Amino acid sequence: MEANKLVIYNTLNRQKETFSPIHPPHVGLYVCGPTVYGDAHLGHARPAITFDILFRYLKYLGYKVRYVRNITDVGHLENDADEGEDKIAKKARLEQLEPMEVVQYFTDRYHQNMDELNVLKPSIEPRASGHIIEQQELVRKIMKNGFAYESDGSIYFDVEKYSQQYPYGKLSGRVVEELLNTTRDLDGQQEKKNSFDFALWKKAKPEHIMRWPSEWSDGFPGWHLECSAMSTKYLGESFDIHGGGMDLLFPHHESEVAQSTAANGHESVKYWMHNNMITINGQKMGKSLGNFITLEEFFSGNHALLEKAYSPMTVRFFILQAHYRSTVDFSNEALQASEKGLERLMQAMSKLDSMKPAGQSSVNLPEILEKCFAAMNDDLNTPILISYLFELVKLINSVSDGKQEISEADLQSLKLNMHLLVHDILGLKTPSKxxxxxxxxxxxxxxxxxxxxxxxxxxxxxxxxxxxxxxxxxxxxxxxxxxxxxxxx
RNA sequence: GGUCAGUUGGCCGAGUGGCUAGGCAGUGGUCUGCAAAACCUCGUACAGCGGUUCGACUCCGCUACUGACCUCCA
Structure with a gap:
């Protein structure tokens, strides 16, 4: 097919590369999913939608895609007074719930939000807590290869040793020597050889609820381990695409690269893709900054910063109107502009069926359609695609008004391709009334x-x-x- | 402080060494009983200062500003 035309930006080399899967026609895609200890906000919608587009487009190109997106329900230290305490456990204690109850609750809410945004379900959605054995196995492998050491029941990755053999920092562009001077104090610092070493296994403190037995200690897996373990389990030691937010580039993804390389002797990911952030008043929307608006709030309009409710499709369209590697700034004005644009697009879609062919086409339809697919092939340039879709909207309206003509053959093609592009690839649908x-x-x-x-x-x-x-x-x-x-x- | 991005018309947001992005808002028209919708029309924007070039918004350098990462965060 046109598969060989798809070009994607590979963070690893900081340039666009022709996409060529390792084992065609199969494609392995792994994306970092949510940490389920709170409601999903607008920022979570971005990678979900970005990689939903990739998933849809790869399938359109004829690939057989296995899309794995994890649920993080364990680990991740919190950087406040409760040093070293598991995020999930903290929330649970505060609310007097079982950790898994919290996980279940927010996982369900996340799924509901994703359904509303018309984000397709991944092929596999593994949970970190369900893969403790695999993670422990990975720790052993890394230890056996000599890239990890034990310290008071915890296992740390030996970055210095690793960097003697492999280029640590190649993904994020860090230099080990510089890291030495720029790393802050963290819990467990005194146990580590170097401040930039990261935990593979962490010994649990008495108050830590989520814990699993191991030969090193009762504890929990390190912060970056789950993705390495689960991607390997479901996609193999080498797979095609790993995606996630730009804020995960370092240290999360860098550590993943190191872990996989340390365990297997080679890198596992061929293409790294990173979506940019959504900003609010020019600043990143994020949990830590407390400036986030949840998806639920967008859909209901129930937030001080929102002038009105915005439908899931408006949010989706808003996100697609910017390229995934650009930041996109939230504002009511921008949302409302998207809302109206989407309405115009969808109204044109509903006119398609009643259109009548006549004579010769007054525009070069094949050329416009070609540009549409060229835009998608160019690193998923949805804003360009959308700009051409609006040209087609004009065509549809003009033909409906009898001001322009379209041939029988072009009309068939128009119907087919509009449906394909708008519904199947961009995943836009007419809101359910x-x-x-x-x-x-x-x-x-x-x-x-x-x-x-x-x-x-x-x-x-x-x-x-x-x-x-x-x-x-x-x-x-x-x-x-x-x-x-x-x-x- | 280190690393990396960005700075585009009223707002959002693409892209390119010379030729229209697109959406929303606004202008003036066509249409229309009125209105809405639709269609046509208009706006000549690319942070500042240098440099390269026949020509730069687009390449290079400097300056300013903004942001991201360096710590959990999509």
Missing amino acids: TENQAEDLNEVMNLLLQLRVDAKNKKDWETADKIRKELTRLGFTIKDTKEGFEWSK
């Missing part, structure tokens, strides 16, 4: 019956009777009351 339908019907019925009351007041019996008769014919029961009216169906 079912929830509002009952309310809408109520409004419409009240309006109609009020008109009937007005007619009765004017003794316009003909109009009043016509309304009742037609509604009755449609299966409604209309009852006049002293106060006005009642209706049922």
Whole structure:
């Protein structure tokens, strides 16, 4: 197919490269998923949607994709007074819940948000807590290869030793010597040989609830280990694409590279892809900054910074209107611009079916369509794709108005490709109105019956009777009351 | 402080060594009983200062500003 035309930006080499899978037609894709100890916010939507587009597009190109996106439900130290305490455990204790109860709750909420955003489910969604054995196995492997050491029940990765043999920092562009001077104090510092060494296995403190037995200590896996262990388990020692947010580049992904290389003797990932951040007032939207707006709040409009509610599709479209490697700044004005643009696009989509072919096409449709796919092939340039879609919107509207013509063959192609591009590849759908339908019907019925009351007041019996008769014919029961009216169906 | 990005018209946001991004808002029209929608039209923006070039918003350098990472964070 056109598979060989896809070009993606590989963080590893800081340049665009032609995508060529290791074992065509199969593609292995791993993306860092959420840490489920809080509601997903707008920032979480970005990688989910970015890699959803990649997943969809790769499938369109004919690849057989195995998409793995993990759920992080264990580990990750918290950098505050409760030094060394597991995030999940802390939240659980505060709320008097079982850790797994918290995990379940937020995982379900995350899934619901993703469904609303029309993000396809990954092929496998492994949990870190379900892969402790694999992670321990990986620790042993790294130790056996001599790149880790034990210190008071914890196992640390020996960055210095590793860097003598392999280039530590090649992904994020760090230099080991510089790291020496720039690393802050962390828990367990005194146990490490070097401040930049990172934990593979951490001994649990007494108050730490989530813990597993091991030959080193009762503890929990290190902060970066789960992705290495699970990607290897489901995609193999070498796989095609690893994605995630730019903020994970260092130290998370750098450490993954080191772990995999230390364990296997070679790197595991061919293409690293990183989405940029969503900013709010020019600053990163993030948990630690406390300036985030949850997806739930976007959908309901229930947040001080939101002028109104924004539908999941508006949020999705908003994100797709920027390239995934650019930051995108949140504002009500920008959201509302997206909302209106999306509406125009979707209205054109609904006109497609009633379009009539006539004569010769007044535009070069194949050329525009070619540009659409060229945009996708160019590192998933969705904003460019969308700009061409709006050209097609103009075409659809003009043909519908009888101001332009389209040939039979082009019309078929237009329908097919608009559907493909808008629904299948961009994953945009017409918002479901079912929830509002009952309310809408109520409004419409009240309006109609009020008109009937007005007619009765004017003794316009003909109009009043016509309304009742037609509604009755449609299966409604209309009852006049002293106060006005009642209706049922 | 180190590393890496970015600075585009009212807002958002692409891209390119010379030729229209696109959306939203705004202008003036067509259409229309009115309105809306749709379509057409208009706006000549690329942080500042140097340099390379026939020509730079696009390449190079410097300056300013903003941000990301260096610590959990998408």
